[in-house]
Amino acid sequence: xxxxxxxxxxxxxxxxxxxxxxxxxxxxxxxxxxxxxxxxxxxxxxxxxxxxxxxxxxxxxxxxxxxxxxxxxxxxxxxxxxxxxxxxxxxxxxxxxxxxxxxxxxxxxxxxxxxxxxxxxxxxxxxxxxxxxxxxxxxxxxxxxxxxxxxxxxxxxxxxxxxxxxxxxxxxxxxxxxxxxxxxxxxxxxxxxxxxxxxxxxxxxxxxxxxxxxxxxxxxxxxxxxxxxxxxxxxxxxxxxxxxxxxxxxxxxxxxxxxxxxxxxxxxxxxxxxxxxxxxxxxxxxxxxxxxxx
Numbered sequence: 230x231x232x233x234x235x236x237x238x239x240x241x242x243x244x245x246x247x248x249x250x251x252x253x254x255x256x257x258x259x260x261x262x263x264x265x266x267x268x269x270x271x272x273x274x275x276x277x278x279x280x281x282x283x284x285x286x287x288x289x290x291x292x293x294x295x296x297x298x299x300x301x302x303x304x305x306x307x308x309x310x311x312x313x314x315x316x317x318x319x320x321x322x323x324x325x326x327x328x329x330x331x332x333x334x335x336x337x338x339x340x341x342x343x344x345x346x347x348x349x350x351x352x353x354x355x356x357x358x359x360x361x362x363x364x365x366x367x368x369x370x371x372x373x374x375x376x377x378x379x380x381x382x383x384x385x386x387x388x389x390x391x392x393x394x395x396x397x398x399x400x401x402x403x404x405x406x407x408x409x410x411x412x413x414x415x416x417x418x419x420x421x422x423x424x425x426x427x428x429x430x431x432x433x434x435x436x437x438x439x440x441x442x443x444x445x446x447x448x449x450x451x452x453x454x455x456x457x458x459x460x461x462x463x464x465x466x467x468x469x470x471x472x473x474x475x476x477x478x479x480x481x482x483x484x485x486x487x488x489x490x491x492x493x494x495x496x497x498x499x500x501x502x503x504x505x506x507x508x509x510x511x512x513x514x515x516x517x518x519x520x521x522x523x
Contacts, residue, residue, distance in 0.1 A: 312421070
């Protein structure tokens with residue numbers, strides 16, 4: 230009791246030979262009135278097995294049968310090909326090519342083609358699932374999704390997945406598997422090789438905005454709006470007597486969004502501000518402002 234039962238069936242040539250089920254005795258065939266309706270589709274060309282389980286106690290008494298399950302006797306679909314990774318400062322984008330096992334009956338609907346509907350036949354569908362097999366995932370394996378983190382609640386038909394979990398310096402590895410639905414059952418492809426990347430922050434933050442200046446005697450005060458990046462380390466203040474030639478005057482990034490510069494009276498200066506993130510990336514300069522100490 231409570232033990233997991235497993236049964237394997239060796240598929241011989243006889244397993245793929247259709248079997249005509251005996252007709253029920255004593256029942257007359259149902260004759261339906263002729264009505265207008267779509268013609269039935271072709272019969273299933275996929276051989277299948279139907280399985281069910283029945284519990285038996287120690288006295289040989291059988292319990293109620295389990296639900297029936299249809300198992301298509303076809304090879305699993307091919308795994309998707311050529312998975313690639315790209316990322317920016319906001320998300321990781323994983324793309325792949327469709328499974329070579331899949332050829333839709335009708336093209337996707339477009340401006341010139343209405344969506345198709347099928348009557349009287351079961352249409353196979355293909356979708357995809359994404360697994361995180363990164364070294365940081367407990368129990369993950371690049372060769373099997375068992376124990377890996379499944380990133381989707383259900384398989385998707387799209388050929389792209391976006392992961393917004395950005396942790397700079399982390400190594401991410403992904404596996405994409407094909408899911409083909411036949412006769413109501415889903416067959417999963419083998420596990421292809423993983424694709425991996427290390428998230429290196431090479432993206433500069435946005436430039437500070439709305440730089441303003443107040444000039445008084447021997448003092449020029451600056452204030453600006455902070456950069457919107459979440460990993461800002463600080464700001465550099467740039468100064469020069471010519472608008473096109475500005476040099477940093479802060480030896481290290483400052484965390485405040487204000488700065489007071491003590492300057493000689495009567496000298497005109499140009500100012501700009503740059504943001505620096507924790508990875509050392511420097512933003513473009515803010516707009517330039519000019520001030521004259523009184």
